[in-house]
Amino acid sequence: MATRWGICGAGKISNDFTVAMKTLPPGNHKIVAVAARILQHAEEFARKHDIPKAYGSYAELAQDPDIDIIYLGILHTQHLRAGLLFLNAKRNVLCEKPFAMNSGEVKQLINAARENNVFLMEGIWSRCFPVHIEVCRLLSENTVGEVKMVKAYFGSPQLHIPRSVERELGGGALLDIGVYCLQFALMVYRGERPQSVHATGVLLETGVDESMVVVLKFSRNRMAICGFSIAVAMPNDATICGTKGTIRVPSPMWCPTHLVVNGQESQYPLPEPSMPLHFTNSTGLRYEAEEARQCLLKGLKESSRMSLGESSLLTEIMDEARRQVGVVFPQDEDSQ
Template identity: 65%
Template structure:
């Protein structure tokens, strides 16, 4: 029986996620409804993607009895309210990253999911790419020996987009793209909390971070460094350095389609889309969607690949980074 999806929001990321779902077997994944704050937007989205039901409110989606899981694609200042709406309605949820604005909100979402006995996962899609799965396998086998350093960069010019610069829209490089660098480091170090966090950065006049550089120290003298920027193009690569070699994502580390292991490169292409995409390699969201299906089939309430503990760790480290850089959102003082 197919996993029946409801799509919450008719924006760009929801479009790409729906296109990604269509690369999976229809007997496994079906999109049965879409909801937007404006009914006309939902109807237009439904027509484009051949979805049978369109709702002009998220509440209507929450009460639809024929939905197994909801994909939440609203911008992150609205993640808390939206996730609580669906978890309290006993709906399973896949919520776009970052799961919330801070660790306090993340805890509230996770508590609600547990109280209502529903599945919930933060959509850190990078972790489910075949290249990322291969990295975990190689590390477990000790392919590069003991990992001593992880380095990651993600920078693209985004300051012309209001969502990335306005504080009320959750703007800032750290929450938008820096999370990819941080989650990669946390994945390599198996969800271990860093012993020391040192962050510095540059903020825009709007009070959000434009460029951030972070150094992390872990147990056994293992280190990590990452840079994120919404002002300039960076190398956008990630590298794991061990005592016996290294593993490198040579480009677009947030959606990896190639991997270099001790200089030898392997390609991991994603499927072609049936409609134009808004973001690079977005059909790669199929991997996280399939993870959700497998978890639901097994009766699990969280994924071992992107667990609730993983989401909380990301939020707590992000909180500290923002504190050191001087970025404060209204949600931090509520």
């Protein structure tokens, strides 16, 4: 039986998620409804993607009995409110990254999921890509020995995009793209809590971070260096340095199709989209959709690819990095 999806939000990422779903077997996945705050937007989205039902409110989507799981594809400033709406309606949720604005909000979402006994996953799609799954396998087999250093960089000129620079829209490099670098380090070190977090960065006039460098120190003298910026382009790759060799994830490290292990390169091509996409390699969103489906089929309430505990830790690290650099959002005061 197909997993029946409801799409919350009719924006760019929801478009790409829907296009990516078309690359999966129709017998496994089916989008049955879409909701937007403006009914016309939902109806236009539904016509474009041949979705049977369109709603002009998230509440209507939450009450649709024909839905197995909700894809939350709206701006992260709204993740808490919409997420709680769906979770308290006992709906399974795949929430686009970043999970929420801070640790307080993430805890509320996780608590709601557990209280209502439903599935919840942060959509760090990188974790579900074949390249990252292969990286985890190589590390578990000690292919490059003990990892001593991880480096991850992501820079993309986005100063012209309002959601990237406005404080009220949850802007800044950290929450938008830095999250990919930090989650990569946590993936390599298997969700271990770092012993220390040191962050430095520069702010825009709006009060959000333009560029940031975060250094994480783990036990046994292991480290990670993460650099990211919305002002300039960067290598956008990641390197794992071990005592017996290196693993490199070339650009784009957050949605990779190549892997280099001790100088030997392997390719992991993505399926071609049937419709235009807004973001790089977006057909790779299919992997997190399939991961969510497999979890539901197994009766799991969270994914081992990106556990709720690791999502919580990731947000705590981002909170601390923001504190050190001086980025404060209105939601920080609300959650105290």
